[in-house]
Amino acid sequence: MRQRARLIVLGRQGAGKGTQCGLLAEQLGVPHLSTGDLLRAEKEAGTDLGRRTATFVEAGELVPDDLILELVTTYLGGPDGRANGYVLDGFPRTLAQGQAMFDTLGAASLDVAIELHVPTSVVLPRLAARRVCRRCGTTSVAASGDPEARACELCGGVVARREDDTDEAIARRLALYDEQTNPLLIWLDSRRILTSVDGVGSPPVVHHRLLAAVRAELPAAGLVDVPETSDLAGAAG
Numbered sequence: 001m002r003q004r005a006r007l008i009v010l011g012r013q014g015a016g017k018g019t020q021c022g023l024l025a026e027q028l029g030v031p032h033l034s035t036g037d038l039l040r041a042e043k044e045a046g047t048d049l050g051r052r053t054a055t056f057v058e059a060g061e062l063v064p065d066d067l068i069l070e071l072v073t074t075y076l077g078g079p080d081g082r083a084n085g086y087v088l089d090g091f092p093r094t095l096a097q098g099q100a101m102f103d104t105l106g107a108a109s110l111d112v113a114i115e116l117h118v119p120t121s122v123v124l125p126r127l128a129a130r131r132v133c134r135r136c137g138t139t140s141v142a143a144s145g146d147p148e149a150r151a152c153e154l155c156g157g158v159v160a161r162r163e164d165d166t167d168e169a170i171a172r173r174l175a176l177y178d179e180q181t182n183p184l185l186i187w188l189d190s191r192r193i194l195t196s197v198d199g200v201g202s203p204p205v206v207h208h209r210l211l212a213a214v215r216a217e218l219p220a221a222g223l224v225d226v227p228e229t230s231d232l233a234g235a236a237g
């Protein structure tokens, strides 16, 4: 059986990682695993791990590496996790996490790392305008003058800023990306598995660029059939 792709996608908060990872995972037929979503789900479910990590998430701080590794190995630790492939969104985020991923899961746990590059000046206003339905998770963009909270048109839940999208927490997370994630990018680049994709543009245009990057990297490793970008309806839009 053909192996499934194992990708990580890195990028500043607000770069559109969640949307793009969802599209990419669907296209490649592999699960989309977001550590941020998993942490929010653990908190929602009231698990021990959810309780131990919630204060870090709410303050915009990184969750300590040992707790994140506990979370990730729970989902990827078994042979099935790796064989089924994945698009990992939000992990690894530090050099220590990247090295631990290789130590724990092996170098074969990663085929390609993609940095979705969007400058701080672009993500800052995006994050301030981001609204998320607390019930169904649908993300939307608030226009200036919109109320801070409203009812979700899809499910009636409360649509508001994410708890960690306060101005202070946003500034903290962006500073942490420069401090903690840059050394990881340099390390991945030195292993020749990092490719950078311009993340500024409409979602279909960025998706088209991402698929082109994956096509360029994965077939060389004899891994997957990546659909032709021209198969994507509206991708060039």
Ligand code: AMP
Residues within 6 Å of the ligand: 013, 035, 036, 037, 039, 056, 057, 058, 060, 061, 062, 063, 064, 068, 089, 090, 091, 092, 093, 094, 097, 164, 173
């Ligand atoms: P995200 O949804 O990717 O913006 O993640 C939300 C929050 O979850 C981050 O601000 C961190 O508090 C935490 N988090 C997610 N992934 C990681 C990670 N790999 N390492 C440490 N903390 C993380």
